[in-house]
Amino acid sequence: MTMSPATTDYDVLVVGFGPTGAVATGLLGRNGHRTLVIDRLTDIYDKPRAIALDHEIFRHFDNMGVAEAIAAYVEPFTASEHFGADGQLIRRIDMIAKPYPLGYTPSMVFSQPPVEAELRRHATGFASVQAELGVELTGLVQRSDRVEATLKDAGGQLRRVTARYVLGCDGASSMVRQIAGIALEDLIFDEPWLVVDVRVNQAALAKLPQNSAQFCNPARPVSFLIGPKNHRRWEIMLLPGEDPRQVERPENVWKLLGPWLAPEDGELWRAASYRFHALVASEWRNGRIIIAGDAAHQQPPFIGQGMCQGLRDATNLAWKLDRVLKGASPDSLLDSYTAERKQHVIELTGKIKAIGQSICERDPAAARQRDARILAEGGGKPLTLTRQEIIPPLRAGFLSERDGAARGTLFPQPRIMNGREARPLDQVTGLGLRIFIDGRGDTSALAALSAAYPDLPAATIAPADSGQPGTLKEADGVLAGWFDRHGVVAAIVRPDHYVFGTARNADELDRLLREVSSRLHGHITIRI
Structure with missing residues (x-):
């Protein structure tokens, strides 16, 4: 060389x-x-x-x-339905309802x-x-x-x-x-799985579940996902003694897919064995x-x-x-x-x-106890969760030292009226560090404070029917509801849309602005 x-x-x-x-x-x-x-x-x-x-x-x-x-x-993404040891529906993981908080x-x-x-x-x-x-x-x-x-x-x-x-x-x-x-x-998770992707023939799609699913069967746990168009994925847990290389062979893959599809029902796109690690x-x-x-x-x-x-x-x-x-x-x-x-x-x-350990339970008695516990959490009916509930906020790092409401969470993205049309907030305000102010009350003191920080552009948001001049009008009340829910009148938001901190009044916004400016320019303490 x-x-x-x-x-x-x-x-x-x-x-x-x-x-x-x-x-x-x-x-x-x-x-x-x-x-x-x-x-x-x-x-x-x-x-x-x-x-x-x-x-x-x-x-x-x-x-x-x-x-x-x-x-x-x-x-x-379709809802994901979880089925227990005896094939019964025990839980659903779905999406939150409209209006969607981030606009998508x-x-x-x-x-x-x-x-x-x-x-x-x-x-x-x-x-x-x-x-x-x-x-x-x-x-x-x-x-x-x-x-x-x-x-x-x-x-x-x-x-x-x-x-x-x-x-x-x-x-x-x-x-x-x-x-x-x-x-x-090592966060202590190590399980062998086979991931199978199939392009399913149009006529065979009706044979398959119409929602994504977790089959929490102790005999062999399986995940089923509905991808775009005719793409369907199975994630199949391998059992002790099974050779991952042998299981990947097409004839063995089709045997595992037997409860759902036959070889003539689609094209095997990929079959790969993995160890799911944490x-x-x-x-x-x-x-x-x-x-x-x-x-x-x-x-x-x-x-x-x-x-x-x-x-x-x-x-x-x-x-x-x-x-x-x-x-x-x-x-x-x-x-x-x-x-x-x-x-x-x-x-x-x-x-x-x-969730994985619950899905992967191989002991039949423990699996039935799991099913009973999950059903009990739903009051005897299948419990419905949303995927968004599972995603945590940021809890440490470049965030306000004050543990205020919504600190470290994702800031919503309402639709902003532009004539008869509505555009996503980010397209209207641009990106970067920004200040957002609730425009439903007297905003003069808040606006005066934010004007002293030209590097932090400010936007005042009001409902669509508001007569407040100089405000952006949101279409669906997403941000008004957010301000009310957290009891705040202003927020400083980072370029990645996480909330640096919030303020309940002008005095708190003043302190928050001083803090973010100081930390951006060199006096930085990282909370751990």
């Missing part, structure tokens, strides 16, 4: 061009940062892996300008290959972004002001590049994580090296949050990295990334594990 003598400098080197890396690259490119993204593969994997999105992620897709392009590959269907399914292609197309559309496929990382050396990376192309040629930061989005076996010496913590990185940052997505965490797939978590990593980190690269905030702002995302992953993984 030979080493190219030239060295190229970038702001950020992104390793891994899957969904997490593509979103991070696109967000950095939009802000003009010189970004090199590499991937050791030369093309997108052409089979489905992730299958679920939620409204938080779709909101970011809309912010990025890709929502329309991917809409053809996205459909609403709360839970969705999608086809990963074409969506990933659109995310890559978006990222490479920025002049500041360079993408190189068939290139792998072989080494990293940290300096005081940069990271030196050694890259190897498909022909074995080595070269060095430097970047102010390196972002590892390179999957569960992350080379970036290994080089950085970041350990994984792992989280001990640290998500080592100096100028940062990890995200599967490189930082792996969790069981029982509520379809795996890719969503990776994209939360990207959107959490991108706005902070943007400020640091531009010199608007100190490097210490990045410490909040681990504090926020690690806690969120651990808490959500705990909830997913509880």
Whole structure:
């Protein structure tokens, strides 16, 4: 092997061009940062892996300008029905009712290959972004002001590049994580499963459940998911002694699908055996090296949050990295990334594990006790939960020191009237750190305070029938209900739409504005 003598400098080197890396690259490119993204593969994997999105992620897709392009590959997630040991319905997990709080269907399914292609197309559309496929990382050396990376192309040629930061989005076996010496913590879940994707013939679709389902049968637990169009997925637990490689063989896959389909009913798209793990990185940052997505965490797939978590990593980190690269905030702002995302992953993984362990119960007597307990929680009827209840808020990091209402939760996105039409709030106000004020009362003192902080644009929101001048009119009362529910009159919202803090009056808003300004510009305390 030979080493190219030239060295190229970038702001950020992104390793891994899957969904997490593509979103991070696109967000950095939009802000003009010189970004090199590499991937050791030369093309997108052409089979489905992730299958679920939620409204938080779709909101970011809309912010990025890709929502329309991917809409053809996205459909609403059906309710998930859980059936007990004796085949009886014991629980439903559904969506919250309209009007949707973030402006989009709360839970969705999608086809990963074409969506990933659109995310890559978006990222490479920025002049500041360079993408190189068939290139792998072989080494990293940290300096005081940069990271030196050694890259190897498909022909074995080595070269060095430097970047102010390196972002590892390179999957569960992350080379970036290994080089950085970041350990994984075991959250104690390890089960073997077979994941099967089928393109079902139109005539056979009626044979299948019309909702997604969890068959909590102790003889063999199975998950069934309805994907876009004719895509259907089965996740089938493997039993002790079964050889994962043998189970993947088509003839054995069709035997397992026998209760639902025959080989002539569809095309076997993918069959892959996995061990469903629950792992989280001990640290998500080592100096100028940062990890995200599967490189930082792996969790069981029982509520379809795996890719969503990776994209939360990207959107959490991108706005902070943007400020640091531009010199608007100190490097210490990045410490909040681990504090926020690690806690969120651990808490959500705990909830997913509880659901998974309930689904995976193999003892028939314990399974019937589980069924009775779940039915009792619903007053003797199948209990209905929403997927959104399961997602926790942020509890630590770049949040107000005051434990106010709604702190760390996602801020709603009402529809704002524009003549006879309505547009999503983000399209009207733009992104970035923002102040939102309840426009139903006297807002003069609140508006005067916010005017003293021109770096924090303010918007005053009032009901559609309000005569208040200078306000944005919301169509459905989503934000009015939110202000009432939390007993507040103003909120400061981060670029990733999480609430920094809220205020019940002008005095509290004054303190909140002073706090966010101080912490953004250098006096940063990370709550852990």
